[in-house]
Amino acid sequence: MKKNMNRNLIKAEILVVTIILAFCSIIYELLLANTLAIVTGNYIWWQSLTIGIYIGGLGLGAYWSDKLSDTYKSIINIEIALSFLGVFSVTYVYLLHGSYKYMDNLFFYTGNFHSTIYLQNLFILKFVFFAMVQLLTFFIGLFSGFEIPLMVRIAEDHLGESEEGEYQIFGINYIGTLVGTTFFAYLLLPKLDVIKTSVVVAMLNLAVCLYFIVRYLDKNRLRYYISSLAVLVCGVFIGFNEPKITQSYLKLFYYMPKILGESSRNLDSLSDRIARLPDINRSKSLYQYLDIFTYPTIDKGVIKDSTILTLDTNFQFNTDTEFYYHQAFAHVSIAMNEKVPKKVLLLGGGDGLLLRELVKYKEIESIDFIELDEKMLDLAKGRFADINQHSVSNPKVHPQINDGFYYLRNTSNKYDAIFIDFPYPNSYDLARLYSVEFYKYVRKALNPGGFAVLDAPFFDRENEVKDHVRGRIMLTTVFNERHILNNSVLASTFYYAGFKTFFPYRIADESFLFLKSETGAIDYDFMQKSDLSKLSPETIVEMNKIKNQDFPYEISSKYVNSIFRPMVVKKNEF
């Protein structure tokens, strides 16, 4: 009886350890995948590649595990190595990506904010970055792959051999993985962010390692204690310097033009220059990173600070130039419609800037405002309240936190105009917001004579030439097949969703698409007929160029983007 009790205790002990190890291991993988997806901006590619290389490493680890002869020493060595790699994982990615961007820009510095931050020029550098990061993923996978077979061996040593025991270890390992994914998405990432998570989890891993040393090693403990202590010191160091590490990386990333621009006049070291720059205000919501920082812009010889917002490092707006965009979005589309809508739906656009333009119309009676991210709404009511002139608090506006697609699919409300301000469809996740299904629901929610307008990457020939002038050296600046394909995907999708009127226009750098169910050509004289008092002179200059814009596309069912058959459209291949 006593022996049985003991056996159950040992079994429980082994299963608990296995669960913790699986938990730590999957979190290292998620940390790498998430950090990479954010720093590179290509979510699907990096997520699936990282999970792939990690699982490949797991497989190889499981395969090679019989090469480890001494079970206990091996597992201790592996856990020390894993906690060491874990402690440095995110810092390593930041360091590599920072140096990669720095070197890349040293060779191809243009001084332009967008091209400096988002363009990748030297393929070989990109490849080296990729290889060095995925090497870490592979080793984390490999070492984690050793864990299960070693735990099976430990169980066999203490409980005798049994297949059931082996399967229980597999089973419990999977459950540890589930707990890891859930904790990561809902607790660790929102509360601690990546670096602190990496340190906390590595310390948990180290605790398991210490348990192994105490429980299973009789002698030669000292060298393992020393190694563990070294990892602990690294963890404490990184944990306490977390704000500095994150800020240094973010500053290097966002202020690259400034850092490089100063270099000729300034003899300070890179770290001094980074330290002098103002901090980047980063917050994390359930869906994305929101980075806010000030950036100097030169306007007619005067240097002034403008505020920039990025979501997951993707540029959203610059307080200096956003008026173009939001005026073009709101006023040009309403002018085009030649009738001011009464009931309006705004999907996305959580910053409240488009709302600021919309509430200027007395004719608009109510605006239903659907935003996914509560943090964005908080920003609109807080930090951006002055820029958006407290538009979110306007009594006409009814904000609601919801998934736009889900809302449209299940609402029976009808609108005279729907403004759609979503991120660009450069991932499968976002492509559904540009799908034929979504736009069928948009059409359903429109009153007769109502219109929808959205901003999307739609290319005209002139726009591409402008890109070239802006100094995007390595970018394909010739209007090419890919641009026609991208245009065709969007145009065909709207056509098959039942929008008979489709009118693309570009103001400054942004293209917009105006949609109506009814047929009817757009009267180019709308500009003369409409009230232009809400537009700034710069926007009017841009607007007068609309009739000369040429957007080539082809309409065919093979281009239709459906949620059941997604097609991804990219603005530029960064």
Place this chain on the structure above:
Amino acid sequence: MDTRSQHLLFDALLERELTSADVDHIKEVIEKNLTVVSRIEHKFTPQGETIVFILAESHFSLHTYPENKFISLDIYVCNMDTDLKKIVNEISAVVAFEKVDQKFLARGKLGTPGSSADINFVYFVTVITACCSILYELLLAQTLSTTMGNTALRYNTTIGLYIAAMGFGALLYKKFIKRDVIEEFVKIELLLSLIGGVAPIMALIFDYAFNKIANGSGVSFFSNWIQMPLFTLNHLLIIAIGFLSGLELPLLIDMGKRFDKKKGSFVLAYDYFGTLIGAILFPIMILPVLDIFTIGYVVSIMNILMAFTVMTKLKIQNNKYKIFIILMLIAWALLIYNSTVINAGIIQKFYFGGQV
């Protein structure tokens, strides 16, 4: 006769002096675990000895070098069932080793053609079936994100639930699988290909049905009365696929062990490899080419063909399974052939509920 055999080459450095009691203990362990037919022992001067046993299972030899605290032993057994690791453990329970250098060799493959192909066959089946399982789940995640919204959350919960359900499958394996492993494997594959193949459509139908119920009864679609059962049904699909995939892995390991006791555990490695292939192919090569429903049918066909190959290669006679396979293949072929019309109909009926 099956000539496949195992050969253990074992060198060890002792912690302390080698005593005659140690040598006796080693001999006892061999006698206990194997059948000794004949023995030759020779003592050298001033020290060291060589012992050779002829075994019914082949042979055993031991060389001792007391002056170096070193022993070297070989065990050769002409079967794949004897657990040489256990013998080593029994020896080292009494004789304290400081350092060990051991190699397990699989020998005799040449004498029994086809024996090494069998374990490779199990690896192959493992890669394909693991690939199919992860693909079913990714498809379901994509479909659920269309009906329930919030793609990132959908992928997270689907993968998490899938892995956990796999865990429960592996945990409860012994309770569920009582009969022959190969036959059970075929059954589980067929079930998986049926559920996995129609899962995307099922998710749409659930959504449609609950929309209808909500409209008919006047209860809001967003109320918990509608959302809770709908949520449960959708997630039951994920759990069912995960659970069956969880039973699949131990079955494959058992199948692998039947061919090669040592290498059976490598099935785990190949399972990971199959998952890797599925996870990478889905976003990069599969989703851009086919629609979700067709991907479901194609993956299901791949899965059915695997079950069929296992049946023929391992000579399982079961007419019920064969009829099932033929019917499923015909159904999927018809659905793929008319996919444009049928998919449009499914989307119109179940996704839009005929409203748009």
